[in-house]
Amino acid sequence: MAAGPSIDALGQFQLATSLGPVGAAVNFTNANLAMLLTAVLVLALFGYGMRTRALIPGRTQAAAEMGYEFVARLCQDIIGEGWQSFFPFVFTLFFFILFGNLVGLFPYFFAFTSHIAVTAALAVIVFGLSIIVGLVKHKLHFFTYFMPAGAPKLLAPVLVPIEILTFLSRPVSLSIRLFANIVAGHVLWEVFAGFMLIVAAALGAIGIAAGVIPLAINVVLVGFELLVAGLQAYVFAVLTCLYLHDAVHLH
Amino acid sequence: MNPQTAAMLARDIGAGLAAIGVAGAGVGIGHIFSALVSSVARNPASRDQVFGLGILGFALTEAVALYALLISFLILFG
Numbered sequence: 001m002a003a004g005p006s007i008d009a010l011g012q013f014q015l016a017t018s019l020g021p022v023g024a025a026v027n028f029t030n031a032n033l034a035m036l037l038t039a040v041l042v043l044a045l046f047g048y049g050m051r052t053r054a055l056i057p058g059r060t061q062a063a064a065e066m067g068y069e070f071v072a073r074l075c076q077d078i079i080g081e082g083w084q085s086f087f088p089f090v091f092t093l094f095f096f097i098l099f100g101n102l103v104g105l106f107p108y109f110f111a112f113t114s115h116i117a118v119t120a121a122l123a124v125i126v127f128g129l130s131i132i133v134g135l136v137k138h139k140l141h142f143f144t145y146f147m148p149a150g151a152p153k154l155l156a157p158v159l160v161p162i163e164i165l166t167f168l169s170r171p172v173s174l175s176i177r178l179f180a181n182i183v184a185g186h187v188l189w190e191v192f193a194g195f196m197l198i199v200a201a202a203l204g205a206i207g208i209a210a211g212v213i214p215l216a217i218n219v220v221l222v223g224f225e226l227l228v229a230g231l232q233a234y235v236f237a238v239l240t241c242l243y244l245h246d247a248v249h250l251h
Numbered sequence: 252m253n254p255q256t257a258a259m260l261a262r263d264i265g266a267g268l269a270a271i272g273v274a275g276a277g278v279g280i281g282h283i284f285s286a287l288v289s290s291v292a293r294n295p296a297s298r299d300q301v302f303g304l305g306i307l308g309f310a311l312t313e314a315v316a317l318y319a320l321l322i323s324f325l326i327l328f329g
Contacts, residue, residue: 009324009328010324010328010329176314176317176318177310177311177314177317180317180318180320181313181317183321184317184320184321184324231306231309231310232310234306234307235307235311238307
């Protein structure tokens with residue numbers, strides 16, 4: 001049996017050079033353009049938001065302040081002592097990923113977090129930072145992190161490799177979690193949109209009426225994807241803070 | 252059946268089997284929110300603190316479901 005019209009679900013993540021001949025010369029892709037837009041949006045929110053510096057904030061300033069306090073509270077609660085040194089990094093990470101996910105939700109815009117290269121780079125930076133912070137702060141005592149206190153010494157040959165493996169799986173899980181969430185969301189959109197077109201093409205008048213069902217599902221998915229965009233940025237930031245807490249406090 | 256059709260058949264079956272993995276995450280997420288509701292019912296004042304942990308737990312469990320879905324997509328489209 002021949003396959004029917006197939007839905008090209010993964011083609012939307014293809015990189016293409018943007019900005020015409022100038023972009024093609026330096027290989028400036030649509031992912032790069034989306035990242036630039038994200039950076040501009042974050043700077044606009046905080047630059048213009050805090051411009052007035054009123055004691056009683058207007059709407060944009062209140063939004064900027066709420067965003068700032070949210071990440072500050074997160075860092076303070078999770079990292080604890082010495083959170084101020086890591087706050088700019090976690091703040092940048094959180095808002096870059098959040099606005100990156102949100103920009104990707106709009107039609108004809110590109111979700112750069114849907115590329116494992118981007119999320120892996122972010123995860124490796126977080127992982128590398130946690131190792132460097134741990135080694136600089138505790139020198140060789142850092143490696144006692146892999147032997148949990150209070151566990152019987154006899155179990156050490158079993159526990160330590162498991163702990164090391166869990167530690168090494170951190171960048172893997174961090175990158176794949178964000179990447180898979182965004183890719184899954186966009187693929188679902190593409191698949192249901194494809195259903196809509198196939199049904200409309202195949203069944204004529206009834207098909208167009210029946211095509212409303214995949215459309216309704218897509219509308220619900222927009223709401224779900226908004227939730228996922230915010231949630232995945234939050235989870236990435238929380239796990240970054242947790243790993244930094246482990247590196248700074250070693251437990 | 253020529254090798255081409257057999258390969259397509261096997262690919263579709265493999266993708267279907269890989270998607271079964273998301274069932275475990277469904278159970279896990281239900282567990283998390285059941286614990287969340289129980290603990291808020293016991294102590295309504297702890298709602299804000301417990302809610303943050305609940306959402307973190309939900310996202311981490313959802314990640315496992317998405318690993319399975321990712322494998323399924325890779326088999327189907329990759």
